[in-house]
Amino acid sequence: MEYTVHKLSEIAGVSERTLRYYDQIGLLKPNKINASGYRIYSSNEVDVLQQILFYKELGIELSSIKKIITNPKFDYTESLKKHLLNLEQKKENLEILINNVKNTILSKEGDKIMSDKEKFEGFKNKMIEENEEKYGDEIREKYGNEEIEASNRKIKNMTKEDYDKIQKLSLEVNETLKLAFEQGDPTSELAMKACKLHKEWLTYFWSSY
Amino acid sequence: MEYTVHKLSEIAGVSERTLRYYDQIGLLKPNKINASGYRIYSSNEVDVLQQILFYKELGIELSSIKKIITNPKFDYTESLKKHLLNLEQKKENLEILINNVKNTILSKEGDKIMSDKEKFEGFKNKMIEENEEKYGDEIREKYGNEEIEASNRKIKNMTKEDYDKIQKLSLEVNETLKLAFEQGDPTSELAMKACKLHKEWLTYFWSSY
DNA sequence: TATATACTATTACGCTACGTCAATGTCAAT
DNA sequence: ATTGACATTGACGTAGCGTAATAGTATATA
Known part of the structure; x- marks a missing residue:
């Protein structure tokens, strides 16, 4: 799969600005730049972004994350196992806080x-x-072999895409509705727009069956 | 007990700079300033600092924290009980991440x-x-509005309730759809259920206008 | 009493990880 | 042909401190 900044930002839950910033500081470069200068990300970048967010979750600075993941000795799965331990420690810490x-x-x-x-x-x-500091010294070499059935994936991704679009539309409807209510004007233009969006949503909903 | 910046920073686990900064922005003023200009904190400030850190743990901005704890309607124990819920949600979220x-x-x-x-x-x-953050602000804003407008409130609350129900329904629809797609069976019972839910949602949507 | 050391204060500039315009270009669909 | 949704690159702004630099204060020891 290929993603633009917008799409990747959506599935990953980060802002587009964040992705451009990560590109800028060399933390996460897109797979390629197309003829129009658009950033195009591939599945590989998706995985790296996931890693980055794991490290961020642990409070590690971006500069350090960069060092870690660009290290030739960096082992993906090994790293994940460390994440597991760290997150579980974080959970323990949270439990202490809760007790507190x-x-x-x-x-x-x-x-x-x-x-x-x-x-x-x-x-x-x-x-x-x-x-x-512990993360700094990674000693192991491995290269994960990632070859999954293509046909299966395609189907999954397609229905996945449909689902994503539906959800996006639904969110838009909700957002618009929220605005309408907040402005206390349910008869406004916003409401009309909500109707429009909803209609679109409806169409999508039915067409997928 | 009375504490200087250094001592308080030690027991609370924050830097002295942080305490001075909190003083500077009016978030946590010392109990008094002694003859030499030293900041002296009492047990009361210790408790407030604890509160501040709880809110910080939830990712709330200092300016918002200030608003919350300086609010005359602020209830210490009530706030703590909310913290409990929030932290438990955070724990749930962490568990999701761990599963991830x-x-x-x-x-x-x-x-x-x-x-x-x-x-x-x-x-x-x-x-x-x-x-x-938004909820906190909204609640306070509404309390403010409530004192001013009593008649409008009812209508507003009603539409708010409607909105909440709509959103909940919408989420259910999405959840069901997600399940349907995940099971790769768009023609299944789940899909039917989604249709049902959606119909309900639709009804609600139109009835509110 | 002198001095070392440990602590305090106030500017003040620096940094991270973006948010937020602004100005401009591209693409797809009406 | 135009609109609207998307993309681009600057460039400036912000939060929450870190980190000096400079200077006054308290206290234990020589």
């Missing part, structure tokens, strides 16, 4: 006494930075 | 096929955070 809140509520209701120190358990962020 | 990583590993090992969109599940916490 519970305790604080109890203490506020007079059923418990908390020391000032206890009030800040679960906020630790230093661990993450330490992990960053 | 697991699936990605499986797909890399050839045991699973993932669509490009699936690769980004669990990264959507932005949406959640943004919604939280």
Whole structure:
């Protein structure tokens, strides 16, 4: 599959600006630039973007992420397994925080006494930075072999595309409706537009069956 | 207990710069300034700082946090209970991400096929955070409006309810559709159900005008 | 008493990871 | 032929601090 900035930004949930910025700093270059100068991303970039977001989730800076994923010794699956551990640690940390809140509520209701120190358990962020160093030294070589059946994928992607379009339309309808309600003017032009969009949605819906 | 910047920064795990910055922007003023111009924080500020960090954990901007905690209607324990819910949602989201990583590993090992969109599940916490922010503002804005306009409120609330229902329905439709596509069976019962739901949605849509 | 050290203060410039225009070009469909 | 949705490249703005630089203060030890 090939994606433009807009499409990739949609499926990945990041802004177009973000993608252009990542291109600019050399973190994620598109697969190619077409005749009109448009950025064209392939499935490969999709995977890299996913990796980038994993690292971002762990609070690692973009410059460090760049170093990590451009490292020739970088092992994709190995990296994922580390993500797993880190995310699980993050989850544990969150559980501590949740306990903290519970305790604080109890203490506020007079059923418990908390020391000032206890009030800040679960906020630790230093661990993450330490992990960053660990990531720096990756020692292993591997190249994932990615050859999946083409026919199966195509069908899947096609229905997938349909679904995406439908969902996008639906979102638009909702957005428009929201605006209409917020402006307290259900009889406005916006409402008309919503009707139009909805009609389009409807068409799509029926045509796919 | 009384704390200087250094001591508070130690027990809270934030930098001194951060505390001075929070003072500067009026987010967390020290209890008093001593004769030498030193910032002196009391237990009260410790609690406020804890609150601030909770909100920060949810990705809320400092300016918004300031609005929230300086609001005369701000209820400490009530806020904590909300934190609990939010953090638990965040935990759920993290679990989705963890599953995502697991699936990605499986797909890399050839045991699973993932669509490009699936690769980004669990990264959507932005949406959640943004919604939280918006909801917070909306709630407060409405409280403000409520005092002014009483008659308009009813209508507004009704349309708001309608909107919520519509959106919920729409989500259901999408969910059902998604399932139908995933099972690769667009002619199935699920599709029928989607049609039903959609009809309901449609009814709602038109009845509101 | 002098000095080292540990802490405090206030500017003030720098940085990251984008958001947000603005001006302009391209593409597809009406 | 025009519109509207998409793309491009600058360029400036912002949040939340980090990081000096410079200077005053508190306290323990020589």
